[in-house]
Amino acid sequence: MMIHPVQRVMAWTLLWTGLVVLQFVLSAAVDVEEVHHSSVLHRHKREWKFNMYFAMEELPGWLLPQKIGQLINTEAEQKPYTEFQISGEGANGLFIVNDAGEIFVTAPLDREKKSSYKLNAQIRDSRTKVRLEPDGEIHIKVLDINDNKPIFSDIPVRSVYERAAKGTEVLTVTATDADDPKTANGNIVYKLMNGTNYFRISNQTGKITVEDSRLDRETQSQYKLVVQASDMFGKPGGFTTTTVVTVNINDINDNAPAFIRGIFRFTVKEDVKTAFEIGKLTVKDQDEKQNKNPKFTIQGNNDLFFVYRDDDGDGALIIKKGLDYETNPSYSFMVTVSETDVVQPPDSQGSVVTSARVLVSVADVNEPPFFTQTEYKFLKV
Ligand SMILES: *[C@@H]1O[C@H](CO)[C@@H](O)[C@H](O)[C@H]1NC(C)=O
Numbered sequence: 001m002m003i004h005p006v007q008r009v010m011a012w013t014l015l016w017t018g019l020v021v022l023q024f025v026l027s028a029a030v031d032v033e034e035v036h037h038s039s040v041l042h043r044h045k046r047e048w049k050f051n052m053y054f055a056m057e058e059l060p061g062w063l064l065p066q067k068i069g070q071l072i073n074t075e076a077e078q079k080p081y082t083e084f085q086i087s088g089e090g091a092n093g094l095f096i097v098n099d100a101g102e103i104f105v106t107a108p109l110d111r112e113k114k115s116s117y118k119l120n121a122q123i124r125d126s127r128t129k130v131r132l133e134p135d136g137e138i139h140i141k142v143l144d145i146n147d148n149k150p151i152f153s154d155i156p157v158r159s160v161y162e163r164a165a166k167g168t169e170v171l172t173v174t175a176t177d178a179d180d181p182k183t184a185n186g187n188i189v190y191k192l193m194n195g196t197n198y199f200r201i202s203n204q205t206g207k208i209t210v211e212d213s214r215l216d217r218e219t220q221s222q223y224k225l226v227v228q229a230s231d232m233f234g235k236p237g238g239f240t241t242t243t244v245v246t247v248n249i250n251d252i253n254d255n256a257p258a259f260i261r262g263i264f265r266f267t268v269k270e271d272v273k274t275a276f277e278i279g280k281l282t283v284k285d286q287d288e289k290q291n292k293n294p295k296f297t298i299q300g301n302n303d304l305f306f307v308y309r310d311d312d313g314d315g316a317l318i319i320k321k322g323l324d325y326e327t328n329p330s331y332s333f334m335v336t337v338s339e340t341d342v343v344q345p346p347d348s349q350g351s352v353v354t355s356a357r358v359l360v361s362v363a364d365v366n367e368p369p370f371f372t373q374t375e376y377k378f379l380k381v
């Protein structure tokens with residue numbers, strides 16, 4: 001994928017001088033290697049002095065055609081009336097050679113589409129057109145410029161438990177860059193643009209970990225983190241891309257239950273049928289439902305009342321036996337709430353009411369005469 005032409009020219013201009021120099025240094029290096037290896041094993045290659053040339057991608061029109069090298073056949077060097085020809089990939093179109101053996105690139109190349117071209121070089125007598133030496137294979141490698149941005153792959157929403165230890169992995173983000181990964185152009189570094197108090201990213205791997213082990217779902221249950229990927233090792237002049245990563249904080253049981261007040265008052269008619277729910281002892285526990293596990297205990301022997309945990313985690317106050325206003329018009333007792341599996345220390349909730357007084361008033365009912373004591377007892381559960 002190519003960048004806007006203006007950016008391309010800018011990127012190109014920055015690198016131009018350096019790469020032209022590099023081009024010749026590399027050609028020379030190939031030559032040295034060739035000389036080194038050729039004496040015994042590759043005698044035939046020695047005749048073509050260079051077998052590799054370098055051309056930059058995305059050269060602007062005003063620099064084309066541009067010379068990328070010189071064909072030299074060492075055997076035919078001294079012969080008069082020679083001319084060079086090329087054939088193969090891009091020959092006589094994208095790449096041209098003149099009689100003197102100078103190779104030119106004539107149009108912009110795109111390394112991300114094709115990074116290397118294979119051609120054949122030929123030398124012949126310019127008068128008779130007879131080949132003077134066997135053809136030589138040459139390769140033209142396309143040099144990368146930074147003409148591609150990093151691109152993030154899709155990042156799903158991830159989650160991590162509250163209070164997770166520092167260093168706990170949350171997810172790894174990945175960005176790709178079509179430029180040559182062996183050069184700075186395709187080398188990506190990652191940076192967290194915000195949320196660094198809570199999370200950290202590895203600049204090389206994109207791995208995001210927990211930085212603060214005190215993440216608290218009850219304070220903030222979701223973080224949106226802006227992550228940046230930059231090529232050119234993150235140095236100025238490179239391309240950057242950002243994405244937003246959503247991290248949900250999962251609940252653990254780190255809040256202790258507490259009664260919402262210290263006294264609960266109820267009134268109940270003496271003729272209700274057992275077991276009857278008089279009312280709720282409402283509990284506050286900021287954890288999610290699955291992490292609420294309160295246990296209720298009535299202080300002292302109490303054969304009349306019972307508290308059980310309802311679906312919402314509140315205490316449901318139940319009468320086990322029938323009441324009689326004439327025998328006892330009111331009751332007072334303590335109920336405590338506790339949770340054994342809460343993580344210690346629990347989140348602070350200020351002053352926690354774990355013990356409440358329950359006051360039950362029995363309301364008199366005008367009882368029908370046939371309602372005998374014997375029948376009443378029969379209704380017991
Ligand atoms: C980071 O910035 C984004 C975009 O401005 C914002 O939505 C998000 O809440 C910020 N996250 C943090 C942890 O500050």
Ligand SMILES: *[C@@H]1O[C@H](CO)[C@@H](O)[C@H](O)[C@H]1NC(C)=O
Pocket residue numbers: 189203204233234
């Ligand atoms: C990447 O992180 C390491 C260790 O934190 C640091 O030494 C290095 O300078 C960073 N590299 C870049 C390009 O930011």
